[in-house]
Amino acid sequence: MVAPGHNSESVTQKISSIVLERPIMLGWLGGFTVAFGLLMMLNIAIGWLLIKGVGVWGINIPVAWGFAIVNFVWWIGIGHAGTFISAILLLLHQDWRTSINRFAESMTLFAVACAGMFPLLHLGRPWVFYWLLPYPDTMGLWPQWRSPLVWDVFAVGTYLTVSLIFWYVGMVPDLATMRDRAIRRPVQLVYGIIALGWRGSARHWKRFHAAYLLLAGLATPLVLSVHSVVSLDFAVAMVPGWHSTIFPPYFVAGAIFSGFAMVLTLAVPIRKFYGLQDFITIRHLENCAKIMLATGLMVAHGYITEGFMSWYSDDKFDIYMTLNRIFGPYAPAYWLLILCNVIVPQAIWFKKIRTNPAILFVIALLVNVGMWTERFVIVVTSLHRDFLPSAWGIYDATQWDWMTLLGSFGLFLSLLFLFLRVLPAISIAEMRTLIREQKEASK
Amino acid sequence: MRQNLYGLMAEFAKSEELLRAAQGAYQAGYRKMDAYSPSQVDGVAEAIGFTKTRVPLVVLIGGIIGAVTGYGMQYYSAVRDYPLNVGGRPLHSWPAFVPITFEFTVLFAAFAALIGMLAMNRLPNPYHPVFNTPEFRLASQTRFFLCLEASDTQFDLQSTRHFLESLGPLAIHEVEL
Known part of the structure; x- marks a missing residue:
């Protein structure tokens, strides 16, 4: 799990030195500059959107959901792997999660932040987003509790809040380590404040672990519920291609699938550039790849079931929707998703491939593309030709759509670069426990 | 001494x-x-x-308060405060109230875990x-x-x-x- 020859001192030193001692490298600076540039592009795109309205995007009737919702579902799906790794694998005593949980949780937070932005921008008047919340307004009105769109507000809001609490609580002991290892006074002060005065007391540790395990237990049903609620945004509607009972489990599997793809996309370069091969070993990558393969097969099963159900329903609108996906104007997107999500991941069956970081990185990137395309197909092909041919239409994304999508990468990557620079990317306290247990086991 | x-x-x-x-x-x-x-x-x-440790008890209480608050808020607003007939659905349509009740339960329990753990540990406490x-x-x-x-x-x-x-x-x- 951890390369031999490490003890608690070397682990502490190695992980904290990335933040405290390593100078700002050219690679980091270059990466951050690109990410920050994209973030600025996002600002421009949002600014223009706020000035002109949602008409700058390609959305119209019949396709009113477009990129904003595709991006929302994609980003929030990516978040799920972080919670899966940090909560479910913790409760299942999968010790290998220790060295990747911190950055996977950070990935979750940043992905959910990107996700949350899109439905708000899609509101048309984002500045009155608070109308979605229950508050005593002058009209005496309340949110419509029977609407999945309102459920979504609470599901995503809770998810972001609980993920943030879980992430921060888990980091407090490490922040104390950073405080005690920091050399310069201002750095000591900042870590000292956010470490809350943690001193590693045995009583504190006991309460800390009780709280941490309970938070993991609370986050676990969120992994299943958030994307289920997101899928209900679709499944509760009558539109062919959306109105389907398989959506919640199929969305959850897809979320974990795309999330692990993003974990691999990030873990492979990070372990290389920061020399963390001792902690994020080939075994970690292999395990992530296996989960990606398993959830990928579940997603493939979802595609097959969707096709079968539309044939079995004998509903002509549903059958047309399926044929339109496969052969219609958006057929290239459909075949791209089949290629990326169903065919490419099959390579992971071979041990040679799943132990090769470079190839895994490429597969993971393709899965990311495939899962984005899947959401595009679900949103756009279902809406653009539903019941009445006279109401059919074609959806085209505008440059502002693309700028917002690429800009959200900028937001995600900027946050990630800053995280790697200022916070310990691997849980030091948990690594110390892991090494102690490993030593005891080998005795 | x-x-x-x-x-x-x-x-x-x-x-x-x-x-x-x-x-x-x-x-x-x-x-x-x-x-x-x-x-x-x-x-x-x-x-x-x-x-x-009493952390689990605090979390349980937090969760229960969250569940009651979440369901109570929906019941009060949809049935008592502003009854609105939408497509003839019952005002007290409890199955539709489940998701938000669940979210409130988790949210309140998580805050109880955070605040309860810190308060019982007397943190934040910069000087010791x-x-x-x-x-x-x-x-x-x-x-x-x-x-x-x-x-x-x-x-x-x-x-x-x-x-x-x-x-x-x-x-x-x-x-x-």
Whole structure:
């Protein structure tokens, strides 16, 4: 799990030195500059959107959901792997999660932040987003509790809040380590404040672990519920291609699938550039790849079931929707998703491939593309030709759509670069426990 | 006895030594003490007499309050405060209220876990006497500490120091207030 020859001192030193001692490298600076540039592009795109309205995007009737919702579902799906790794694998005593949980949780937070932005921008008047919340307004009105769109507000809001609490609580002991290892006074002060005065007391540790395990237990049903609620945004509607009972489990599997793809996309370069091969070993990558393969097969099963159900329903609108996906104007997107999500991941069956970081990185990137395309197909092909041919239409994304999508990468990557620079990317306290247990086991 | 003494702190290199020392101190009759370690050491909290934490109870209460609040809010607004007939659905359409009730349960329970854990640990607490010992920096890194506090009735600078020495520590530090 951890390369031999490490003890608690070397682990502490190695992980904290990335933040405290390593100078700002050219690679980091270059990466951050690109990410920050994209973030600025996002600002421009949002600014223009706020000035002109949602008409700058390609959305119209019949396709009113477009990129904003595709991006929302994609980003929030990516978040799920972080919670899966940090909560479910913790409760299942999968010790290998220790060295990747911190950055996977950070990935979750940043992905959910990107996700949350899109439905708000899609509101048309984002500045009155608070109308979605229950508050005593002058009209005496309340949110419509029977609407999945309102459920979504609470599901995503809770998810972001609980993920943030879980992430921060888990980091407090490490922040104390950073405080005690920091050399310069201002750095000591900042870590000292956010470490809350943690001193590693045995009583504190006991309460800390009780709280941490309970938070993991609370986050676990969120992994299943958030994307289920997101899928209900679709499944509760009558539109062919959306109105389907398989959506919640199929969305959850897809979320974990795309999330692990993003974990691999990030873990492979990070372990290389920061020399963390001792902690994020080939075994970690292999395990992530296996989960990606398993959830990928579940997603493939979802595609097959969707096709079968539309044939079995004998509903002509549903059958047309399926044929339109496969052969219609958006057929290239459909075949791209089949290629990326169903065919490419099959390579992971071979041990040679799943132990090769470079190839895994490429597969993971393709899965990311495939899962984005899947959401595009679900949103756009279902809406653009539903019941009445006279109401059919074609959806085209505008440059502002693309700028917002690429800009959200900028937001995600900027946050990630800053995280790697200022916070310990691997849980030091948990690594110390892991090494102690490993030593005891080998005795 | 000196007025400005918080306690005597023994420094250990290994977690097993800390565990043995904590058990020994408790057996010798010391009660006001605390053990400090860079990561959790199983059994140490129990060894110094801290066997039960009420964090789970607080989280349970938080969850129950969340569930009642979430459901109550929906019931009150949809049935009492502003009844609105939407497509002939019943006003009290409880299955549709389940998702938000669940989210409130989780949200309140998570806040209870965070606030409950911090409050019972008396955190945030930027100043504590143990930080006056320069070597205590290592408590968050590699070393393990056992601090016998001067407020313990059995505490005596000479005899307590002798006792700590018998546990075989790397060093003994006087912790000042």
